[in-house]
Amino acid sequence: MKAKRTPWWYYVIGALVGAILGYALVRTTRGMAIAPVGAAWFVSGLLLALGIVVLVMAWQVHRYVTGKVKTIDTQRAVTTLVLCKALAVAGAVLAGYYAGQLIMCILWRDVQFYHDMIGECIVACVVTVADMVMGIVGEWWCQLPPQEGPEHPNAKKRGKSRRSAAVAKTPRPADSADSAILHRDRDGA
The missing domain is CATH 1.10.287 (Helix Hairpins)
Incomplete structure (x- = not known):
């Protein structure tokens, strides 16, 4: 199996799509009784804990890649790589989503409800950007050195x-x- 690095523009597109969705969701639901704005504090904590777990798993794969650990389960290594890719892309989309909500909350900060949601949106946005960065770093740590085949630089x-x-x-x-x-x-x- 040959896995390629996730292109940088996936993150940009994900963040833009998330921002459009977050902005549109708050805009369309502002007159309704249901307002899906912000994220509860435990959701941000859960997202941060998930990112740390995936980063620790990627560090274990990196230790195998650098030769500090002699064996690793290949299925676990592949799963870790997939989790890192998913965490990075999902982090980008969620960061855009919470940033779009944050923009709407700042525009309507005179309303008490939106004023209270600004802090939750900021924390959620920061945590999801951190998840995106942890996913990108984890994906880099899972990168294997090139084999001694015809594609090797030497x-x-x-x-x-x-x-x-x-x-x-x-x-x-x-x-x-x-x-x-x-x-x-x-x-x-």
Whole structure:
């Protein structure tokens, strides 16, 4: 399995989509009895704890990659990589979502309800940005060094040295028996 790094623009698009959704949700529900603004404090704490757990798992995979640990369950390593990718993208979307809500709360801060939600939105936004950063760092920690295959940066160097060694070992035309006969015929002997 060959996993690629998550492109940076996934995070930008996720944050923009989240911001649009957060802004639109607050805007459309401002006249209703239900107002899904902000996040309860325990949700922000839970998101932070989830990010820390995933980061610790990624650190364990990184220790294997650097050679400090001899064995690791491959399924666990792959699961950790997937969790890191998901945490980073979800963190970006949620950061945008809470930032969109925060914009609406700041615009309507004269209303007491929205004024009270500003703190919750700020904390949730900071925690989800931290989750995004932890996911990106965790994904980087799970990155394996390139194998000694043809895509390895040193493959060209090895290929040149192997070719030069192979050329040195192959008999040259002057060294073969047929060329000796040719030289003898040309010399008249």
